[in-house]
Amino acid sequence: MDLRHVLFTLALICANDSLSASDDILQWPQISKCRSPEMETFSCFWTAGNFYNLTVPRILQLLYKKSNEEDWKECPDYITSGQNSCYFNASYTSVWTPYCVQLASKNEVYDKKCFSVDEIVLPDPPVHLNWTLLNTSQTGIHGDIQVRWDPPPTADVRKGWITLEYELQYKEVNETKWKELKPRLSTMVPLYSLKTARDYEIRIRSRQRTSEKFGEFSEILYVSFSQIGIGCDHCMEEVEFPWFLVVVFGVCGLAVTVISIMLSKQPRLKMLIFPPVPVPKIKGIDPDLLKKGKLDEVNSILACHDSYKAQLYCDDLWVEFIELDIEDPEEKNRASDTDRLLSEDDLKSHSCLGTKDDDSGRASCCEPDIPETDFSASDTCDATSDSDQFKKATEKEEDLLCLERQDNDESLPNLANTDPQHQCRNTQSENNNVWAPFEDSIESPHLSVHTQISNQNSLTSTDFYAQVSDITPAGRVVLSPGQKSKLGRAQREGCTEQNFTMDNTYFCEADVKKCIAVTTHEENEPHVQEQGYNEDGYFTAESLTTTVANLGAPTAAVPSSEMPVADYTSIHIVQSPQGLVLNATALPVPDKEFNVSCGYVSTDQLNKIMP
Amino acid sequence: HSLKSLLLVALLVSHMLLTKEGVTSLPICPNGSVNCQLSLEELFDRAVKLSHYIHFLSSEMFNEFDERYAQGRGFIAKAVNSCHTASLTTPEDKEQAQQIHHEDLLNLILGVLRSWNDPLIHLASEVQRIKEAPETILWKAVEIEEQNKRLLEGMEKIVGRVHSGEVENDIYTPWDGLPSLQLADEDSRLFAFYNLLHCLRRDSHKIDNYLKVLKCRLIHDNNC
Numbered sequence: 001m002d003l004r005h006v007l008f009t010l011a012l013i014c015a016n017d018s019l020s021a022s023d024d025i026l027q028w029p030q031i032s033k034c035r036s037p038e039m040e041t042f043s044c045f046w047t048a049g050n051f052y053n054l055t056v057p058r059i060l061q062l063l064y065k066k067s068n069e070e071d072w073k074e075c076p077d078y079i080t081s082g083q084n085s086c087y088f089n090a091s092y093t094s095v096w097t098p099y100c101v102q103l104a105s106k107n108e109v110y111d112k113k114c115f116s117v118d119e120i121v122l123p124d125p126p127v128h129l130n131w132t133l134l135n136t137s138q139t140g141i142h143g144d145i146q147v148r149w150d151p152p153p154t155a156d157v158r159k160g161w162i163t164l165e166y167e168l169q170y171k172e173v174n175e176t177k178w179k180e181l182k183p184r185l186s187t188m189v190p191l192y193s194l195k196t197a198r199d200y201e202i203r204i205r206s207r208q209r210t211s212e213k214f215g216e217f218s219e220i221l222y223v224s225f226s227q228i229g230i231g232c233d234h235c236m237e238e239v240e241f242p243w244f245l246v247v248v249f250g251v252c253g254l255a256v257t258v259i260s261i262m263l264s265k266q267p268r269l270k271m272l273i274f275p276p277v278p279v280p281k282i283k284g285i286d287p288d289l290l291k292k293g294k295l296d297e298v299n300s301i302l303a304c305h306d307s308y309k310a311q312l313y314c315d316d317l318w319v320e321f322i323e324l325d326i327e328d329p330e331e332k333n334r335a336s337d338t339d340r341l342l343s344e345d346d347l348k349s350h351s352c353l354g355t356k357d358d359d360s361g362r363a364s365c366c367e368p369d370i371p372e373t374d375f376s377a378s379d380t381c382d383a384t385s386d387s388d389q390f391k392k393a394t395e396k397e398e399d400l401l402c403l404e405r406q407d408n409d410e411s412l413p414n415l416a417n418t419d420p421q422h423q424c425r426n427t428q429s430e431n432n433n434v435w436a437p438f439e440d441s442i443e444s445p446h447l448s449v450h451t452q453i454s455n456q457n458s459l460t461s462t463d464f465y466a467q468v469s470d471i472t473p474a475g476r477v478v479l480s481p482g483q484k485s486k487l488g489r490a491q492r493e494g495c496t497e498q499n500f501t502m503d504n505t506y507f508c509e510a511d512v513k514k515c516i517a518v519t520t521h522e523e524n525e526p527h528v529q530e531q532g533y534n535e536d537g538y539f540t541a542e543s544l545t546t547t548v549a550n551l552g553a554p555t556a557a558v559p560s561s562e563m564p565v566a567d568y569t570s571i572h573i574v575q576s577p578q579g580l581v582l583n584a585t586a587l588p589v590p591d592k593e594f595n596v597s598c599g600y601v602s603t604d605q606l607n608k609i610m611p
Numbered sequence: 612h613s614l615k616s617l618l619l620v621a622l623l624v625s626h627m628l629l630t631k632e633g634v635t636s637l638p639i640c641p642n643g644s645v646n647c648q649l650s651l652e653e654l655f656d657r658a659v660k661l662s663h664y665i666h667f668l669s670s671e672m673f674n675e676f677d678e679r680y681a682q683g684r685g686f687i688a689k690a691v692n693s694c695h696t697a698s699l700t701t702p703e704d705k706e707q708a709q710q711i712h713h714e715d716l717l718n719l720i721l722g723v724l725r726s727w728n729d730p731l732i733h734l735a736s737e738v739q740r741i742k743e744a745p746e747t748i749l750w751k752a753v754e755i756e757e758q759n760k761r762l763l764e765g766m767e768k769i770v771g772r773v774h775s776g777e778v779e780n781d782i783y784t785p786w787d788g789l790p791s792l793q794l795a796d797e798d799s800r801l802f803a804f805y806n807l808l809h810c811l812r813r814d815s816h817k818i819d820n821y822l823k824v825l826k827c828r829l830i831h832d833n834n835c
Contacts, residue, residue, distance in 0.1 A: 040705050067693065094703035096813050118816050160827030160835045161705050161820070210666050210816070 026050045029060055029110040031103050035122045037215070038154045039162050039208075040090050042117050043081040046103050049110075060105050062086040067098035093117055121208045123164055124152035125218035126187070129204060133228060134190060143196045143225060148188040149204055149218070163209040169217075173199040185209070196225040654769050655826040661762040662822050665755055666815035672751040673808040679745065684798065686805045694810035695786045696726050701817060708824050717770050720821055722782025723814055724763045730786045731756040734807060737792040741804070755811070762818075773829075 029049040036042035044062060063072035064086075075086035086101075095117045102112040126149040134144040151157045151164055168189055169178040181189060194200060200223040207214040261273050281287075649657075677686075701719055702708040708716070735752040738744055791803035827835040 090704060090706065096701075096817055097703060116813065118813065156705065158827070158835055159705075159709070159833050160823035160825075161708070163823060210663070210670055210819075 029103050029105075031062075031101065031111045031113050034101065034113060034115060034120050036093070036117050036120050037122060037124050037152070038156060039095055039117060039121050040156070041088060041093055042120060043085050043087045044075075044101050044113075045081070045085045046111070048084055060084075060103055060110070062101055062103055064088075064099055064101045066094065067100075072102070121162070121211060122213060123162070123206045123208060123215040124154050125216045126150060126152055126166060126204045126206055127218065129202065129218060129221040131202070131221060131223055133225075136196060137193075141196060142193045144190060144192045145194060145223060146188060146190045147202055147204075147221070151187060152206065152215075155206075164206045165209050166204055166206050167214060168202060168204050170200055170202045170223075173201055173222075178203075183207070194223070194225075199224045199226075649768075651769070651772055652830045654765060654772070655822070655830055658762060658765045658769060659819070659822050659826055661758055661765065662815070662819040665758050665762065666812070666819045668751045668755050668758070669808070669812040669815045672748055672755070673812045675745065675748055675751075676805065676808050679748075680741075680801050681805050684801070686802055694806075694814065695730070695784055695788065696723055696810070696814055698784050699723060699726070699782065702821070708821065713825055713829060714774055716821055716825060717766070717773060718782050720818055721763070721766050721770060722784075723818060724759060724766060725782075726784045726786065727759060727811070727814065728763065730788065730807065730811075731759050733789050733792060734804075734811075737789075738804065740793075741801070742797070 027047065027049040029046055031044055031046045034042060034044040046060070046062070048060060062075040062078075064075065065072045075088075076092055077087040077089065078085065080087035080089075098114060098116045100112060100114040103110045128150040129147065130149070131145045131147045134146050136143040147168065149166070155162050155164060157164060163185070165183040165185055166187065166189075167183045168181045170181075170191060171178045172195075191200075191202075202221040202223060203217045203219070205214045205217045261269060264270065699719060699722055701723070702711055702716070711719075731752075735756045738752045739749055788803065788807060792800065792807070794800040794803065823835075827833055
């Protein structure tokens, strides 16, 4: 036996060497595939290889083993599936159990495969293909058919043991390439727009639904329309749609149209087809106005736009404004100074929204609301509000306005006593009293004044400014009503008497109620500063949004009672990015002849003032 | 006038008679309805859809994993493995599936689903630690875990409807393969994943098949 074995091996090697170069390649016996058509039985097929005939006839065996078994068993049925096959019937098949099969002969194992039956399912092809005509086109050139078939008989689809998918392929008889349809579960499918003059071939194959591999194709089904008398032999060959010509002519026509539109003199048509691209434009700024507008208007526009923070502030306080509106409708109705001013002058018409020049910057700012928004700012002040007191205060203050000067009002002596630093264009002398420096006014009644003013402020109808009186350790800014409010108001009123087209609120206080922080206690001489108008506009917004560095000890809620409060402060140090140290420095007193337009300072005037 | 009404009545009656088969199928529950109950057919439809989807995902995931990690490592030869659910005696061929009582089969399905709850959770989390795991595999692991939960809920509903007696809840095998998924040696770890995914594909196929058999048996009277 050993000798035979050795001889056999030698022969094999020689044969291998001699035959390797030739076409006849020696092949080992191999298991070609194992397949289960219906998941109830399975068969394995192998190829015997070339050397079967060479020396000693080998008897190949197929041995199998289930995963939980130890011994290899021999194939139960070599015949049913044909030559070189092994058939395992239902009793030998366990679907989800791993099997291993090996092709061996006596001592030698040629091939081995491991699998489980659910992985090797390849269904038989469908049977009983047939087709029926659905309809034909009007011209009779095209027709639709419905193809039907039955599932393979071996697959038990009715009991749900196996679920099959079908793929249909069809082509014209003299074509070479098959057209495929998507796999589907149903056993019928329509085919549309088949040419009645041609004959078609159809074939179908199936697979288990979650597998990738298809089984064999079914027999080919021939479709011939002429058999049922519909064939259109005398029909013209359908002309293919001349896509190329259509595209070319379409492009040419379009080009001609476009060119003609562009060259045409008709502006309307041009606008319709080619709408003009909007040029960049800053909202609220009219370039024409900048070119040829009056200085005042230009200043107003610029100021309005530069104080974008004021605008933000506007937006923030817009909400508060609304709240206040709801809360205190009555108090608003009180004849406060602001209201009077507003109603008298029809401030709305002077406001941004009401300017004749629609393009001015004012339109974008919430002008008329600014006075009210100031009051909301005042809510943040520590002022305790007393509505009655406020009422009195407002009424009294009204008297103090430019219109009716009542210098004897005790509550607001400062207004009466102060000397004007600025003059409105309006020559009313009472206006001159408005911009008195604060220090004159700061006396004992200030306390009451303050409270009154704060009451006023809290009732949100009159004051325009608020001072930053304190900064809490948490960083919050405590606002208290400012003396300037009266000034502002008077100023405003005086200014409103003039025919200003710009909104007074801009220049007068930039709508921020600011309690000017007594940041530097060094300076006890706050002077009204000329550029305060403009600065104020910029200032107040900024001061509200920045935490003012308090150099001194945080003053009490009523700082003015202790030290003079500056009307305006200049920026001493900018502690970027969050801090501004305000310095109530004495700036040069403007010339008497300096007539500040109630509102903005012209650049010339500004240059005179600034050191 | 009378002729018209007679015609209408005739139409209605004929419609009712013709669609008598459809009476058994209840309408699908609209969203938010409290008292609506899905019919058993609807429940089975949804369960079969879910089980098919889960098997589809498992199959794809296994194929991707095989392509990406298993080639050249000789995993296939070793894949004659035993899954942790092998201790549950489930029908292995059509005959057994036909003979088993539907309540027992439902319980078995529930048992297999419950036994896979834990492994799927860990699979979803551990597969992320595989080096350069493709996004598709990660996503599928998470999706399978979610859908398995939903299928479990659906099956419990079905069992509640179908069961006449007490509900057996003790069919369950624990899974202790977590340490193998966390091995330091990459080859061993990948092999553990390979086995787990192989088992998942097999068991999801089982569940899918059993549910289809049950559906055809209970709903369509063996005439799918």
